[in-house]
Amino acid sequence: MRLFAAVIPPAREVDELGLTVERLRSLPGADALRWTGRPGWHYTLAFMGEVDESLLPELHERLGRAARRTPVFPLRIHGGGHFGRRALWVGAAGGLEEMRLLAERADAAARRSGVGMEEHRRYQAHLTIARARADADMRPFVEELDTFEGTPWDVAELTLVRSNLPVSGVRGEQPRYEVVGSWSLGGAG
Ligand code: ATP
Ligand code: MG
Numbered sequence: 001m002r003l004f005a006a007v008i009p010p011a012r013e014v015d016e017l018g019l020t021v022e023r024l025r026s027l028p029g030a031d032a033l034r035w036t037g038r039p040g041w042h043y044t045l046a047f048m049g050e051v052d053e054s055l056l057p058e059l060h061e062r063l064g065r066a067a068r069r070t071p072v073f074p075l076r077i078h079g080g081g082h083f084g085r086r087a088l089w090v091g092a093a094g095g096l097e098e099m100r101l102l103a104e105r106a107d108a109a110a111r112r113s114g115v116g117m118e119e120h121r122r123y124q125a126h127l128t129i130a131r132a133r134a135d136a137d138m139r140p141f142v143e144e145l146d147t148f149e150g151t152p153w154d155v156a157e158l159t160l161v162r163s164n165l166p167v168s169g170v171r172g173e174q175p176r177y178e179v180v181g182s183w184s185l186g187g188a189g
Contacts (some may be wrong), residue, residue, distance in 0.1 A: 002163040003051045003180070005063060005106040006042040007099070009077065009127070011099035013150050014041055017077055017090065021129055024141050033088065033130040040177045042161065043092060043099075043127050046099050046106040048115045055114050060160070060181055062109035067158040067183035070105060073098035076152040080145030081126065082138035090145060094152055099125050102158060102185075156188035 009017070018038055025035060051059065072097030080090045092099065103123045111117045130141070160181035164174045 001051060001053070002159055002165065003048045004163060005045040005048070005103075005110070006074070006159050006161050007045060007073075007102075007155050008042050008157075008159050008179075009150075010153050013077060013153055014038060016150050017127075017148075018128075020145070024129075024144055027140055027144065029137065029140065031131050032134070032136055035130045037176060039175075041063070041127055041129075042070075042159075042177070043125055045099075045103040045158065046110055046117070048110050048117065051110075051115050059110060059113040059115065060115050063106060063158060063160060066102070066105035066109045066184045068186050070098060071186045072154050072156050072159075073102075073185075073186050074152045075099065075155045077113055077127070077148065077150030079148060080113045080122055080142045083126075085135035085138060086129040086132045087128055088132075088138050088141050088155065089128045090148065092125040092127075093149075095155070096125060099123075099155070102155075104156060154188075156185050157182045158185065 023034065024030060075092050075094045078091050078093035080088065082088050100123045107117055107120065159179055162178040162180045164176055164178065166176065167173060
């Protein structure tokens with residue numbers, strides 16, 4: 001199964017961002033982008049790709065440990081950016097050092113469980129809100145996001161998400177993303 005570890009913002013912060021994304025979607029050029037579904041909004045910590053089922057018990061164990069070792073930290077949705085001319089995202093502010101630490105720990109947990117992890121570039125906290133099928137000018141959207149400051153919340157959980165790649169025309173298709181595990185950070189409830 002295709003898996004990734006993530007931080008999922010609470011509903012209230014998702015609603016806030018939703019209002020701003022509605023505005024972005026009315027800008028010229030917005031129709032050329034594929035906007036991501038709001039129920040699936042997440043900050044990826046570590047992308048694992050295809051993971052063999054036999055690795056799951058150890059992976060769960062190690063992700064739990066990674067979470068426990070990391071203290072709860074504050075985060076807020078902040079500004080935006082783009083990767084190349086294909087991906088538009090909103091960033092984060094607050095406990096970015098803790099978030100990076102959690103990402104590194106999730107990556108190490110997966111690697112030690114036997115998941116073949118790609119070498120990663122420097123961790124950049126981002127929540128993808130749109131993708132372009134062809135090169136697009138992301139600047140107007142990023143400018144609009146420049147002043148966006150979400151309400152801070154405490155990140156208290158690391159979540160393991162299964163990604164079901166879309167199969168067109170299949171009836172009763174499973175949800176796109178499915179939470180398959182979550183672990184409390186150190187000191188959380
Ligand atoms: P789609 O691939 O259909 O556009 P998606 O990218 O949301 O949708 P996945 O490809 O399963 O779905 O990716 C799940 C999450 O992991 C997304 O946030 C995605 O940006 C991230 N991701 C995917 N591939 C990688 C990768 N090679 N390195 C880092 N993050 C990745
Ligand atoms: Mg993808």
